[in-house]
Amino acid sequence: MRTRLFLFLSLVTSLHAQDGGQLFTLYCSACHGADGKGATGGTFPPLSQSPWVGGDADRAVKIALKGLTGPVDVLGKTYNLEMPPQGAVLADGQVAAILTFVRSSWGNQAGPVTADFVKTIRTSVNARNTPWTSGEILKLHPLPLEKTALTNLISQVYAGKWSSIPDFSTLKAQNVEEEQDGIITVTDSPLKDDFAMLWQADFSAPADGEYQFFLDADDSGRVIIDGKTVVEVLGAGPMDGSRSKQGKIALNHGPHKFRVEFLELSDKQGITVGWKAPGTKTWKWLSDTTAKPGKNHEPIPIEPVNGRPVIYRNFIAGTTSRAIGVGFPGGLNLAYSADDLAPELIWTGAFIDGALKWLERGTDNSPPAGENVVKLSKSRTLPNEARFKGYKLDSGGNPTFYVQIGGEFLFDSWHAEADKLIRTLTLSGNSSPLEILVSDQLAKNTNDQEYSLGDKIFLRAEHLYPEMRDGKTFLKIPAGQSATLTYRWK
Ligand code: HEC
Incomplete structure (x- = not known):
């Protein structure tokens, strides 16, 4: 009897201490997994590295209180399940402790959540008696913008007629722009025909290993990293996948000098640049156009x-x-x-x-x-x-x-x-x-x-x-x- 009472008391004390990790185990881990990667081998969505958890805490607090239903995209995978609301069983301080824990665990790096903040949100959503849909939540609280791997991106436009990609060191740019969004696009050019472009940036490699780069261009393009040509597409368009190329380079974790050269001869123009980190299967895009490598004529909505x-x-x-x-x-x-x-x-x-x-x-x-x-x-x-x-x-x-x-x-x-x-x-x-x-x-x-x-x-x-x-x-x-x-x- 005594021991049981003691155990009971210690549980109550730990709840009082608002140990976010323990509360997470009690209330969330059955579905989201002790490691935050989603229980039962990923049937449930992960909280580890999930953009739904980071940024402003409003989104995660609302989901914890009222639940979530219907299709939701988390880290490139669509789930279509239902999370039951947890607001009735969890006090403000407990929701705050759990989310503070979740937002600072498994690689997540978002700030703490206070009980007062949860209280304010709870009051504002009090009348709601159904789980959210992801569309409703995103309208209120869009996910943080995903950055490309490029920082300090500068685009330069050169007017002229060349038959192959020119030597940019001898030319003077007629237009220079800083591209804060880190996205490569030929619309940075005020010209339609007879121009060349040069983009220079820092590419942040997330890990040591072999990287793949994808390039397609209308008309010619070249990707150069730390002075080495990684992939090039030469000659005249089109950019429909039939001339696209892939190249590989070993990179150490950290920033690398990244350079893309481009030549527009005549008619249409465009460039698609993508990359794959070591050991990953999906292309990430550095340009405003994307492609399905190897497949032609796919619509790109x-x-x-x-x-x-x-x-x-x-x-x-x-x-x-x-x-x-x-x-x-x-x-x-x-x-x-x-x-x-x-x-x-x-x-x-x-x-x-x-x-x-x-x-x-x-x-x-x-x-x-x-x-x-x-x-x-x-x-x-x-x-x-x-x-x-x-x-x-x-x-x-x-x-x-x-x-x-x-x-x-x-x-x-x-x-x-x-x-x-x-x-x-x-x-x-x-x-x-x-x-x-x-x-x-x-x-x-x-x-x-x-x-x-x-x-x-x-x-x-x-x-x-x-x-x-x-x-x-x-x-x-x-x-x-x-x-x-x-x-x-x-
Ligand atoms: C009974 C299972 C279950 C429990 C318990 C549960 N969740 Fe969920 N959770 C889900 C499901 C299922 C979804 C996706 C719902 C959908 O498909 O619309 C989800 C989605 C989420 C999301 C948004 C998507 C993501 O992966 O980032 C967050 C944030 C979240 N849950 C947090 C929590 C927290 C915090 C707790 C504990 C207080 C918790 N959940 C408890 C099943 C659960």
Whole structure:
């Protein structure tokens, strides 16, 4: 009797001490495994290295409290099971202790979770009595952006006519850009034909061993690591897998000098670069296009992943050659023209089929893959001195496009909410106002703030009113002020 009481007391004490490891064993390990790799040989999803566990803790707390059901992608594998809610049996302090343990075990490196934080989340989701779906969670809390293995990526564009990849050391670049996303893409070039490009970066090798590299190009390309050519594709296109090559190199764990050379002769252009770490089976991509090595003519749908917008920097039919496509979760899409400094196309449904660009004869441009395409405008109206200064993504992956006009900046931020695209325009500085072309069509007032724009969308304006003249719609933004425009499909 005494011993049992003692055992019971020691269990109670350890629960009081909120030992996250012990609580994990009691409440989670049956399904997620003592090693966090998923019980019964991976039938259940892993918590070890899972992006669902890292980053902001809201996601993991909500799942622990209310459970999760339906398809969910974890580390490249899809599970379609149900996790029962644990919120009724676990106190705030216990959930906090378990997640603090999970977020700092098996290679996970995320910060601690407090009981107060769990309490706040519990209150906010109190009314919910069904498990989450992964879609619901991702809309609220997108997964942290997966970085490529490239850091300090610089792209350089060279204009000229060459018959083979030139010696870049003798040339002067006409365009240099820092690519913060670590992604190789030929849209960094303002030119369409007769140009060459050079990318230089640090490639971080995750382990010692033999690495494989994949390359396909339209037209010629070469991957060079620490001064050694690892793989090259020479001559003229296409980039449909028929000319793709693979190469191997032994690398030590740590950073290596990584260089990609590219030559565009004529017609279409593109480059696909991928790699495989030692002992792994899946290709990881360093470019905005991916391929199924060895297989030709597979469609390459480009779509949002992990609840984050996807960015596509390539030629998009219906806008200018330097276009930046954004596919938002929920099937709303945008093409921003870096030449005209304005959003030119918006549409619903599928975003872009990346394969069309190389496989369909006669098309140089991928058209929007979805429906209800609205052409907002097709010309440049900002002053001559206005320059495109790139875009940045916020923590949810939503873009802000930057335009510099003399000493002022125009910030053009976009995100999607349910069936609407929401755009916030902000003008910095304190000098003159800036007039923006909102549409080549005349918006018709339907009520106080909402306008009908063409036959497909409604436009809502907050803070400032659009001005209609010459059959077009404009918005005048005073310096230091913001305006919000909402585009809603009819
Ligand atoms: C009865 C089995 C079971 C238990 C117990 C359980 N889970 Fe899960 N958990 C699952 C399943 C199944 C999924 C995937 C659900 C789906 O397919 O939608 C999941 C998904 C998750 C996910 C998101 C996906 C991932 O792998 O990262 C997290 C985070 C998670 N569980 C945390 C926990 C924590 C923390 C506990 C303990 C408090 C726990 N789970 C207890 C079965 C369980």
